[in-house]
Amino acid sequence: MKYSIKLALSMVVLSLIFACSKSDDTDYFALDENLEVSIPANFPEMHYDISKNPPTKNGFELGKKLFYDGKLSSNGFISCGFCHEQRFAFTHHGHQFSHGIDDLEGTRNAPAVQNMAFQSQFSWDGGTSHLDLFPIIPITNEVEMGETISNVLTKLQADSEYQRLFASAFEDGSVNNENFFKALSQFMVMMISSNSKYDKYVRNETGGEFSELEKEGLGVFETKCASCHKTDLFTDSAFRNNGLPPYPGINDLGRAAVSGSTADHYKFKVPSLRNVAVTAPYMHDGRFGSLASVLNFYNSGVQDSETLDPILKQNGRLGIALSATEQEALIAFLNTLTDSEYLNDKRFAEY
């Protein structure tokens, strides 16, 4: 009897080993499964080709671990999550500029991480048009994570936990740059924010009842803001000069740093306005502390220049005329874009 149990057990163990070695010669690991990626009804088409990198449970978990791991930086402390905190829609709340290794400071405000799979340009100047390759920018930026991709991989390759996680997430199981970038993308592809009060309003769902003021704000938004903050992603992914006076001492040329074109001077990617109420400070350089200041700027602070967006120079007036009541209504509307479900979603949380 005892013997037969032993035999049965060893057969189970054997079959497990066999099953694993058949797939890829590694130790036992959690079975993987595909994650469902559903496109919200009010969203445009997804830009990211998920057939090339379909998110799986293990790939997503690996991507999340990488997102929160300081190993990706040269001093071991600065993770992606350091500047991209969930409760502020993955921005660096209270920090005008991104902070990196050795207390170095960048020149731009950390943008929100949300609905990345729907975007076609990444970073304020569109330094890359592929989500997979975006992490190269902060990882190798000397004032952000100050590391090289080769060094990151060397560190991960030496870590038995990562060896196991890569093996569990990818068919070839290698700790290499392809799988590293794929895992990070899988995590970011899943980060969809689509359940704000506004979303429920446009989808006629419960919890989507707008007040009169919010409705009025939506009206103002549609006539005066939506030409750039398009679709329910609230961006057209274009690069535009919105007339901010150049930041003293920085003179960030924006898109021109990527295109080399003087016609692109001071143009930055139109940011999404999702969760905008929690992502202060505002603008690419984080100069404004409140939405009220942003609206004041559009009403009366827009500065003319050769590359100022023509939309902001119509009928002989700079900027966008916004009365005090319109501003009040707009702010009420912008507050409906906060998606608490996303800000508190345990799937994306560090702890």
Added chain:
Amino acid sequence: MTTLKRFQYLILAAGLVLTSCSSDDDATQNLTGENNLRIEFDNSVNGDDLLLNSSTYTNSNGEVLTINRFNYIVSNFVLIDTEGNEYTYPKDDSYFVISEEAGLSEITLTNIPAGDYVAVRFGLGVDQEKYLQGAAGQGDFLQLAEETNMMWSWLAGYKFLNFEGTFTSPTVTEATSFQIHMGSHGSSLDNYKELTLELPTNALVSSTLSPIVHLAVDANQILDGNTKIVLSEKAVVMIDEVKSPQIATNAATMFRVDHVHNGENLEH
């Protein structure tokens, strides 16, 4: 198989080899199997050997250069035979860094089908198609590029050419650094170039023949090609809507086939 039969086959095979050697006219028909084809990139400056941090080179812009770095990416190799048939080397394996400082001066294309090749076509840089494959397309090439200073950080993209050093000119008398980094400008400007080089002697590939194509690469063309790039005007050119495409076009004319070695187990 009896020993006798084997012997007969051997005779037959030897006969075939002998015939193929003696007949030049229909060489292609007798080339079978596959083999390596190597391409050597012999860097020079206007006919002189390119020596890093040492010689000075004077160009027709009246500028005297000392070169500290000369790296570039070559890619997407295609071999063209006498019939005009093209053999495209597998794309995933078709990206190489040539680097004077890292001693990367020769590439080996493996498993090339037997043939009588008259031309080679390749790219200078990385095409958009490859870049837009995202994680899947870059492979270990990305790390090689990073380690050889061929990656841009803020652009998350490849430098196709990295040419650096110091220069003096009639107006710039103190040795001044120059940096020419050329690549595509994100999604807004594609600087990838393809070029075709005819071979002065056909390159023969078969199970026994593994040729070496010896290219002479003239770094002088970068600044002193069709469009003159004057360092005294701008010594650091990385992303420039006007000059970067001119540099790309100039750099695509750096390559010339000096000679082809045909034979077996060649050393050169």
